[in-house]
Amino acid sequence: MRVLSVDLGTANTVAVLSDHGVVDVDGGPTMPSSVYLEEDGSLLVGKEADRRSRQDPSRYEPNPKRHIDKPTIKLGEQNLPTNDALAAIYARVLEAVTALLKGEHLDEIRLTHPAEWGPTRRNKLLSSARLAGMTGELVPVPEAVAVASLGGGRPLAVYDFGADTFDVSVLDSQHRILAEGSLGDVGGLDVDQALLEHLGRMVSHKDPAGWQRLLRPTTVDDHRARLGLREELRLAKEDLSELPQVEVLMPEPFEKVVITRGELEALVRSSLIRTTELLISSVHKAGVTPEHVYLVGGSCRMPLVAQIIAEKVGIVPTNPDHPETIVATGAQVVDRAMITLKAEDDKPRYVEPPTVVTAPVSPAVTGPHPVNPNVSGPNPVVSGSYPSGSYPSGSYPSGAYSASGTYQLTSPYPNPNVSGSYPTNFPQQQAPKKDNRKILAGAGAAVLVVAGVIGAIFAFSGPSLPSADECKDDTSQDGQGFTKCLRQLAGTVPDGGGCEKADSAQITGMEEIKGTVVSCTIRDGYAVQYILTDSVTGAENNADTIAKSFQTDRVEADWTGNGLQGDYRVATSSGTGVLVFTAQDRPMFGILTKTAEENADELKADEMADFFEKSVQPGE
The missing domain is CATH 3.30.420.40 (ATPase, nucleotide binding domain)
Known part of the structure; x- marks a missing residue:
């Protein structure tokens, strides 16, 4: 029986074929688990993706597995389904293995995964393998069980x-x-x-x-x-x-x-x-x-x-000689009767937004589009068996893999009804109106509470809303230092006073952030800084740098208000906290901070998120 085991890791991917051993997939025993989306829609993987990353880093993702809980990964100006990124890696492995099979077929493909993964994430790996063209029985194997074998x-x-x-x-x-x-x-x-x-x-x-x-x-x-x-x-x-x-x-x-x-x-x-x-x-x-x-x-x-x-x-x-390959090697000898899979999903690092969202995945696409259903609700894993059905129509790219493992988009955003590629007919969840908060790194679950207060003086509506281009070009400031766009982002916060111009944004332990900055003192130890940068990318990069500096569990959610929409990320530690929020397609972002107080060690990320939503987030 020909058995292939594949360990798709965050940094590297390893494959082992029975009667052969570790497969040389990309010039060595390990292949970088990286992808790069070309302008023509082709998707490169491994070392080739790493080399191409220097041309346009925005089209490069070195660790797509980190996005397992997200429906898409933004590469350049396109939102690529996470399934397609993972499938490209599996397709490259299959290409290398096919040359070794010499016309024979794989009887079983064992896909390793973290032991704590539940059926939702496991199904995402299985569907990606099917999309890559892997046939035969697919068997999910917890990494710890593979090593223990x-x-x-x-x-x-x-x-x-x-x-x-x-x-x-x-x-x-x-x-x-x-x-x-x-x-x-x-x-x-x-x-x-x-x-x-x-x-x-x-x-x-x-x-x-x-x-x-x-x-x-x-x-x-x-x-x-x-x-x-x-x-x-x-x-x-x-x-x-x-x-x-x-x-x-x-x-x-x-x-x-x-x-x-x-x-x-x-x-x-x-x-x-x-x-x-x-x-x-x-x-x-x-x-x-x-x-x-x-x-x-x-x-x-x-x-x-x-x-x-x-x-x-x-x-x-x-300490094995090759700790990078031990998981895939162990998966080869696992007794399937000894495999026990986690029956329920744990709290994901990224909780899906409602089934229908209004933000377009590309400037070329407008209107609502459904979230990738691969991560909607519990989906029990049945090795090698997938129910029939079809996807709802949507706005995600789809494509195919060539014999060389290169992924090619068939069109920018076609209807992804790909027969036989994805597990289909998943249970559809009702979109909860107030369940938009995402929990990262094991933080506790939470429920979104959307504030609906609009400032009588500073609320924006209808034709008075500034456009994205106006945000970039408008440098005029009022007495408090706000440009028209920054005031749109600030909502009712300036009503309480305490806002003034600042030379730069200050975050403890980080370099100063330049731009048009307004700093506002609110109450209860909270302060917020609004920053207008020179580009949308600059705002996103600054926000990402702050978010990535969080060393504790963090909460993430989308927000809307005053004609804007965006997301925020928040983390707290020992009575202090930082929440960074962005505005989609606008060159600006904000930083909400909570200063330490005596006996305030119990400040939670959810508590700070609630304060943002009720007191800082601009209302509709």
């Missing part, structure tokens, strides 16, 4: 230091998962970010403006420089697993910098201690003592990982 019939723990998150699972001798845990803010990408910030502390003083362009690129050249630096840091991190120090080549005008292993370990030690504490608590919850701790993920190559586990847990972990 290599350890024999003994209780063990799986310490999975992935690119996006840290996950731990404790299994009994029957490979049943007894306890699991996850840290959404600890992963290989977070290590890269820590290195970037460390580098900034070393060199930014030499050219603050140049470093600012690297942090918040607005031009293609700036984006290229940032991508290049990110790649240098990733390679430096990997080299420091073997070497005491490395040189990091810097983009102009900065000179190369030397980073030592000791510096890297100082940056990550506290996070690694947290992972070990989670491992210990999971073991206690499971009620069994693992005989082995298996290390999974490329970041486990850091010597400090094994050292801290040995010190804190008292077990010398099993």
Whole structure:
């Protein structure tokens, strides 16, 4: 029987074929899980996508798996279904495997996934594999179970230091998962970010403006420089697993910098201690003592990982020669009778908006369009079996994969009724009017409350609404510093006074944000800054940088009001909080902050979101 196992990871994808071993998909045992959308609609993957990313970084997504809970990924000016991005990766794997099969067919395809994934996310992987042309029986395999299958019939723990998150699972001798845990803010990408910030502390003083362009690129050249630096840091991190120090080549005008292993370990030690504490608590919850701790993920190559586990847990972990390929290898030998899948979805990092939304996915498309139904409601997984039916018509791109694995859009936004490609006829949910809030990194569930208050003086309506072009061109300010567009975004906030011009926006721990800035003091320790930048991209990049700096669970939701629509993201920690909100197709955004108060440690992200919606969000 010919069995293919595929581990589509956040950073890299690995495939193993029975009677062959690890498949050379992209010039080596691992292929970058990255995609790049060409202007002609073709979708490149792997190293080719990485190379092309320098031409137009906005068309590049290095980690599409991070968008598993989203219906689409924005690449350039198009919103590509997340299914299509994942399918392109699977199609590239299938191309490499087909050459090895020599006319034979695959009997079974095993797709690995995080153990905590429920049926919604698993179905998204299965539908993507079908769209890629994978035939035969599809079998979802939890990553922890795949690893445990290599350890024999003994209780063990799986310490999975992935690119996006840290996950731990404790299994009994029957490979049943007894306890699991996850840290959404600890992963290989977070290590890269820590290195970037460390580098900034070393060199930014030499050219603050140049470093600012690297942090918040607005031009293609700036984006290229940032991508290049990110790649240098990733390679430096990997080299420091073997070497005491490395040189990091810097983009102009900065000179190369030397980073030592000791510096890297100082940056990550506290996070690694947290992972070990989670491992210990999971073991206690499971009620069994693992005989082995298996290390999974490329970041486990850091010597400090094994050292801290040995010190804190008292077990010398099993560190395989190739931690990147252990999941796909283990999936090959899993006893299917031992696989137990999670029956219910956990709280997703991204909760879908209502089934019908009014924001167009492209300037060429207007009016409501349905959300991709692949993530609508519980969809039980039945290996190799998909119910028949059809999608509702919609506005998502669809296409096909060529023999070389290149994805080609058949038209910009056709009706995606692709027979036999996606699991169809999913249960349709009623669009809840007040369930628009999205919870990221395991934060608690919440319900959206939309404020409907309109300022009698400053509300906008009808023909008085400024256009996007007017926002870019209008630099005239009133006595409080507001342009017409900033006042549209501010809604009723200026009514209470306390607003004045500012030279720049200030966020603790970050560089100053330039532009037309108005700062307003509200009440109860809340303040809000409104910023008009020189471009929509600039506003989005600044907002994204702030959101990505959140080190705790965060909540995300859409908002509408005063003729605008956009989204916001909020996170809190120890009585302080930051909420950043954007306005779609407008070169402006806002930052709501909550200053620390005595005995205010219980401030929650939902509480701050409620304040924004009731007191800051412009009303209809």
